[in-house]
Amino acid sequence: MSSLDEFALIRRLTEGKQSAAFQQASGVDIGIGDDAAVAYLAPGCQLVMTCDTMTESVHFQPHTMRDSDVGYKAMAAAISDIAAMGAIPRYALVALSIPQETPQHKLEAVYQGLYECANRWSVVIVGGDTTSCIGGLTLTVTVIGEVPDGQALLRSTAKTGDVVFATGELGCSAAGLEYLLQQALPSEQWPQAGKDSAEARLIAAHCRPEPQIEMGQLLQQSKVCGALNDVSDGLASEAWEIAQASGVGIDLIEDRIPIADELMAYAEKAEKDPLHYILYGGEDYKLIGTMQAEHAIEMQIKFREAGHTLYIIGYVNAEDSGVRLVQSSGYVVPIDKKGYNHFRKD
Amino acid sequence: MSSLDEFALIRRLTEGKQSAAFQQASGVDIGIGDDAAVAYLAPGCQLVMTCDTMTESVHFQPHTMRDSDVGYKAMAAAISDIAAMGAIPRYALVALSIPQETPQHKLEAVYQGLYECANRWSVVIVGGDTTSCIGGLTLTVTVIGEVPDGQALLRSTAKTGDVVFATGELGCSAAGLEYLLQQALPSEQWPQAGKDSAEARLIAAHCRPEPQIEMGQLLQQSKVCGALNDVSDGLASEAWEIAQASGVGIDLIEDRIPIADELMAYAEKAEKDPLHYILYGGEDYKLIGTMQAEHAIEMQIKFREAGHTLYIIGYVNAEDSGVRLVQSSGYVVPIDKKGYNHFRKD
Numbered sequence: 001m002s003s004l005d006e007f008a009l010i011r012r013l014t015e016g017k018q019s020a021a022f023q024q025a026s027g028v029d030i031g032i033g034d035d036a037a038v039a040y041l042a043p044g045c046q047l048v049m050t051c052d053t054m055t056e057s058v059h060f061q062p063h064t065m066r067d068s069d070v071g072y073k074a075m076a077a078a079i080s081d082i083a084a085m086g087a088i089p090r091y092a093l094v095a096l097s098i099p100q101e102t103p104q105h106k107l108e109a110v111y112q113g114l115y116e117c118a119n120r121w122s123v124v125i126v127g128g129d130t131t132s133c134i135g136g137l138t139l140t141v142t143v144i145g146e147v148p149d150g151q152a153l154l155r156s157t158a159k160t161g162d163v164v165f166a167t168g169e170l171g172c173s174a175a176g177l178e179y180l181l182q183q184a185l186p187s188e189q190w191p192q193a194g195k196d197s198a199e200a201r202l203i204a205a206h207c208r209p210e211p212q213i214e215m216g217q218l219l220q221q222s223k224v225c226g227a228l229n230d231v232s233d234g235l236a237s238e239a240w241e242i243a244q245a246s247g248v249g250i251d252l253i254e255d256r257i258p259i260a261d262e263l264m265a266y267a268e269k270a271e272k273d274p275l276h277y278i279l280y281g282g283e284d285y286k287l288i289g290t291m292q293a294e295h296a297i298e299m300q301i302k303f304r305e306a307g308h309t310l311y312i313i314g315y316v317n318a319e320d321s322g323v324r325l326v327q328s329s330g331y332v333v334p335i336d337k338k339g340y341n342h343f344r345k346d
Numbered sequence: 347m348s349s350l351d352e353f354a355l356i357r358r359l360t361e362g363k364q365s366a367a368f369q370q371a372s373g374v375d376i377g378i379g380d381d382a383a384v385a386y387l388a389p390g391c392q393l394v395m396t397c398d399t400m401t402e403s404v405h406f407q408p409h410t411m412r413d414s415d416v417g418y419k420a421m422a423a424a425i426s427d428i429a430a431m432g433a434i435p436r437y438a439l440v441a442l443s444i445p446q447e448t449p450q451h452k453l454e455a456v457y458q459g460l461y462e463c464a465n466r467w468s469v470v471i472v473g474g475d476t477t478s479c480i481g482g483l484t485l486t487v488t489v490i491g492e493v494p495d496g497q498a499l500l501r502s503t504a505k506t507g508d509v510v511f512a513t514g515e516l517g518c519s520a521a522g523l524e525y526l527l528q529q530a531l532p533s534e535q536w537p538q539a540g541k542d543s544a545e546a547r548l549i550a551a552h553c554r555p556e557p558q559i560e561m562g563q564l565l566q567q568s569k570v571c572g573a574l575n576d577v578s579d580g581l582a583s584e585a586w587e588i589a590q591a592s593g594v595g596i597d598l599i600e601d602r603i604p605i606a607d608e609l610m611a612y613a614e615k616a617e618k619d620p621l622h623y624i625l626y627g628g629e630d631y632k633l634i635g636t637m638q639a640e641h642a643i644e645m646q647i648k649f650r651e652a653g654h655t656l657y658i659i660g661y662v663n664a665e666d667s668g669v670r671l672v673q674s675s676g677y678v679v680p681i682d683k684k685g686y687n688h689f690r691k692d
Binding site for chain 1: 375385496500
């Protein structure tokens with residue numbers, strides 16, 4: 001890397017990765033290469049802005065993520081925040097801090113992952129910053145999106161009587177991470193889809209999460225959605241956020257929470273409760289939220305027609321009861337807020 | 347820090363720092379606290395987007411910048427990129443990677459600097475991400491601004507016959523950094539304004555640069571500006587960027603390049619050519635650019651009326667001659683592109 005200056009490096013990592021035609025069709029006027037990027041927002045839309053940082057040793061290690069996964073997931077996590085507003089992602093900026101002696105093929109793999117994810121959700125990478133650093137590789141991805149004026153879905157708008165939903169199965173990412181940490185194998189020796197498909201699916205959930213843009217759109221357009229969050233920190237933590245921001249209580253019904261086959265299989269082997277991963281694992285990037293109960297079935301049908309599944313997993317009550325679990329036994333137990341938290345050491 | 351989770355930390359660092367009234371007047375609909383921020387862009391305007399990273403040991407050390415300067419300068423550098431497009435900065439996202447054991451008062455000082463700079467240029471901090479990390483403290487500041495449709499000032503639009511201008515004196519930041527590195531003193535022992543005013547001014551140029559938003563606006567509104575860049579990497583490098591992007595040659599006239607009194611005094615003591623700092627120092631964040639020659643005096647008057655100075659320092663020629671210096675002696679010498687570059691080890 002020392003032989004390349006910053007401009008040459010950026011050019012090499014970004015040039016030709018997204019066609020001029022795609023950029024123009026996406027509203028980009030000035031892309032990578034000037035002091036800042038310039039682009040159009042759709043008329044009648046508000047700006048939606050978020051950023052997400054992933055840093056070596058904290059969010060990833062060589063035996064928990066391939067280099068291309070690092071780029072893919074950093075982009076996916078930021079796009080997921082846009083999905084959680086019911087908005088459409090449009091543009092991204094990538095800030096990369098690179099330790100000295102990082103081989104160039106590693107950077108190329110990170111960028112390959114960034115572009116793979118960006119292309120999949122039609123996001124244009126319009127700029128960024130690249131610098132050397134001490135410590136670990138650090139990526140901050142900013143994503144800018146748009147939502148029709150006043151139509152963003154917030155976490156503070158859950159209402160008593162709403163049902164609670166999830167747009168996918170949860171806990172797989174945390175189980176995948178646990179598996180990878182225990183195995184501590186180089187990625188060439190990871191389980192392959194087909195051969196060890198349960199583990200491979202858990203790994204994919206951890207390394208290649210799928211931001212729920214289309215589901216967020218269905219919810220935003222329905223006008224019956226109350227609150228919305230993406231699951232970056234586990235179901236317990238996200239449900240607590242909605243409950244606190246909205247000033248309501250949330251009851252989750254154990255029997256209604258979906259458990260992926262691969263998570264069930266893994267939890268059985270590990271002799272753990274799959275619910276542990278679902279409630280307190282993180283980085284699934286599915287959406288959870290609330291909606292008017294009388295529209296739940298109609299929305300489930302809409303989701304199915306679009307090839308997705310909407311799981312109704314609980315309801316909103318008026319009590320100041322935080323988040324509770326209605327167990328299969330009928331007992332109702334409080335759920336601790338504890339989720340995945342980079343700052344907590346317990 | 348270990349006793350605070352991320353939400354509590356963010357709340358402590360950001361809550362109440364910018365009033366609800368200011369945020370609302372600035373077009374913010376949803377600020378810090380949801381998955382993403384939501385805000386309005388002025389009608390008829392394009393989005394302008396940039397980000398800038400500053401990381402410990404590479405961009406700052408305890409003896410070259412106070413904690414509050416780190417925040418201030420990270421924000422200033424990103425705002426400067428918006429100025430360099432002739433645009434107005436509106437919203438910022440702050441991504442902070444924090445080494446374990448960082449004392450909370452350090453983070454509070456960094457945020458105090460971030461807000462000081464943001465408030466000065468009426469930028470609302472609408473979100474961000476906070477994570478722990480190994481290695482040094484790293485900040486990525488994203489700034490989102492607006493510019494009337496199609497009116498952004500680019501670096502590729504210099505024309506033969508244009509004059510080259512600078513909106514301020516250059517080289518002071520590099521001299522300030524050199525001084526701080528040589529002294530290697532804790533900030534309490536740095537020269538104070540008044541007592542050692544020359545050194546104090548060089549330090550201020552390094553630690554507290556002033557993005558040239560107002561100057562960028564004057565240039566954008568004038569409709570006579572050709573190309574525009576901010577000086578983050580030294581005059582030589584920025585002039586080369588304009589020359590290459592525009593396919594023109596640039597001649598800088600030695601006698602016309604302004605030299606700040608404090609730089610002159612410092613260079614004399616250091617027995618160096620002040621031009622060395624101007625051409626190859628970085629991080630001044632003044633603007634350089636080109637404009638139609640026949641409007642230069644009229645623009646100089648407009649600048650003076652606004653309390654600023656526009657220096658005419660050269661001209662654009664049609665030759666493929668890169669950047670040259672017309673020396674006081676009359677000799678014309680080529681200027682190397684070499685500027686401040688975090689990836690070059692020479």
